[in-house]
Amino acid sequence: MAGKKSIPQERLPALQQIYDTLCFYLGFYDDEKHMVRQILDSEFVKPYFKEYRRDYLEITTQLEDIDCDELFGWCRSVNAFASPRYTSSSPNKEGWTALDHAAHFLVHVLHFSWQNDGEWTHGKFDPDNDQNIESDTEFHQVWAVLRYLQAEWEAANMEGWEVSGLDETFANLLSSEP
Known part of the structure; x- marks a missing residue:
């Protein structure tokens, strides 16, 4: 899709509510919420969402x-953080599923952040270590970023976009935190 479409005015309140939940989940409150937009538009996220949008959404x-939870299990089962299928900067994406695209996004955002002093700093995906909840928290946070950015894209580009289901997903964020 050429050019960025704007989000219809009537959809903005629903997105704002979801954005507020994302901010809270990421640990940014009231006067800090603008910082989440900075993260979403940063070099740590934006190029990888652009690729996700181009290669999947569009x-x-x-x-x-x-x-x-499904993505977490998928990444664990395919060893996504070590697999060239997901770590490569230019993999062959023929036949990829939504989970493949989401795993690629997540792996790249976290790896880039870990290597460049970004928002997420833990340094590894370690789902088998019960005492290491920081790894799980970072995974959940980047998933939430992806879901929010996808919601923005859908709100701008899909005629029949509805917030139902998505608002529940974000309402459940706090209860699903590791």
């Missing part, structure tokens, strides 16, 4: 809502 006919 070409698929049926978008999927990526469940965090």
Whole structure:
């Protein structure tokens, strides 16, 4: 899709509510909420969402809502953080599923952040270490960023966009935190 479409005015209140939940989940409150927008537009997130948008959102006919637990299990089962399929900067994406695209986004955002003193600093994905909740928290936070950015894109580009389901997903964020 050429050019950025604007989000219809009537959809903005629903997105604002979801944005506020994202801010709270990431640990930014009232006078700090603008910092979340800075993260979303930063070099740590923006280029990877641009790729996700180009290679998944703009070409698929049926978008999927990526469940965090499903993505977490997928990344764990395919060893996504060590697999060239997801760590490569230019993998062959033929036949990729929504989970593949989401895993690629997540792996790249976290790796880039870890290596460049970004927002997420833990340094590794370690789901088998019960005492290391920081790894799980970072995973959940980047998933939430992806879901929010996808919601913005959908609100701007999908005629039948509805917040139902998505608002529940974000309302459940706080209860799903590791």
